[in-house]
């Protein structure tokens with residue numbers, strides 16, 4: 219029993235003298251002291267940056283929501299909504315349907331990786347995996363695309379439909395816009411499907 223107590227005391231002594239040795243090594247060597255200061259400063263910066271970025275998130279999300287938009291667009295009219303106008307609304311068309319992608323501004327807004335889709339029909343880009351701006355000012359009927367490319371467009375269309383608000387149709391050349399006065403109670407999916415059938 220006594221032996222165990224002795225062993226514990228010796229272990230504690232060894233540990234504290236080891237710690238004292240480490241501290242002496244740090245504080246008596248100017249080089250080590252400088253290194254420890256740098257490490258403390260870097261750890262402080264990392265913690266501070268993290269807390270600041272956590273605090274920033276709600277501010278970034280606090281942008282006021284824009285009123286719901288429900289109308290059809292010609293290709294030319296759509297171009298206005300590229301996020302550079304004062305209200306910052308961003309619209310993107312996929313497979314004949316226009317979506318309000320303002321909440322995905324980090325993707326499509328000015329400076330975003332897919333900013334070239336903003337205010338445009340992105341169908342051909344999505345089908346061909348291209349982010350080169352589509353400057354075509356006429357309705358693109360996509361009739362030259364292959365079956366697999368059209369599947370890709372439809373897959374993207376599903377994703378947009380799930381994530382973003384449907385706004386209306388992208389009008390073919392000469393096609394007249396619909397009026398949607400009594401349409402506000404329809405959910406986006408029903409509205410998008412109904413517009414397609416017309």
Ligand code: HEM
Nearest residue numbers: 319322325331332335343344345346347348349377378381
């Ligand atoms: C090196 C190639 C690429 C990489 C590494 C990449 C990576 C990503 C990542 C990480 C996201 C974000 C996903 C999220 O946070 O929800 C994203 C979103 C997106 N990517 Fe790409 N991407 C690439 C190429 C492309 C190409 C070629 C296209 C189409 C032409 C494309 C279209 C999109 C679109 C439309 C979104 C946004 C979807 C949304 O609105 O939620 N990407 N991509």
